[in-house]
Amino acid sequence: ELKVEQNPLFLSMQEGKNYTIYCNYSTTSDRLYWYRQDPGKSLESLFVLLSNGAVKQEGRLMASLDTKARLSTLHITAAVHDLSATYFCAVGYYGGATNKLIFGTGTLLAVQP
């Protein structure tokens, strides 16, 4: 079955700095989603990436997808405290009998002032 790995699991960074979260997956898929979750809250959709080379940007966040490398990245530019949250990637898995989204472990981002 498809495995989705995120790293790092925890990221503490200072405001104003840049960093990248990585999402690797084990089998072919051309659909990848990024979500944000605040403590005790639900998942908020950030990006939908549907093809190789797709790049999307919203504010200080930019996501990209390389289906050949089975890798997606979420890049944070000039972090601010409001970006503190847990970020999940989710990959579309087509397993024949079961098609589903498989989520990564999540990356807890803490932006320090």
Next chain:
Amino acid sequence: KAGVTQTPRYLIKTRGQQVTLSCSPISGHRSVSWYQQTPGQGLQFLFEYFSETQRNKGNFPGRFSGRQFSNSRSEMNVSTLELGDSALYLCASSPGPSVNTEAFFGQGTRLTVV
């Protein structure tokens, strides 16, 4: 446009009891998926309903079941509750199959089994 509504938001149940959770999707969306979120296992897929039929199922025991009504609202039932069933249960609404279209999540139901 109303979002995904889950009820109740919080539940406390005793081992051995059963529980029913409800999810109302975004108007016009025909797919509802259910996920269990725990600190140890992360987000795990339970099942998905599309046009009142279960289309996909995760690796959970038969104690976990669900259904979808003609208005696309969905319910999830867990029978013979165990302590390990304590989790945040999230439902997601999408226009079509969740693997192919963007899914929007509800606020979740936090279930505590004591």
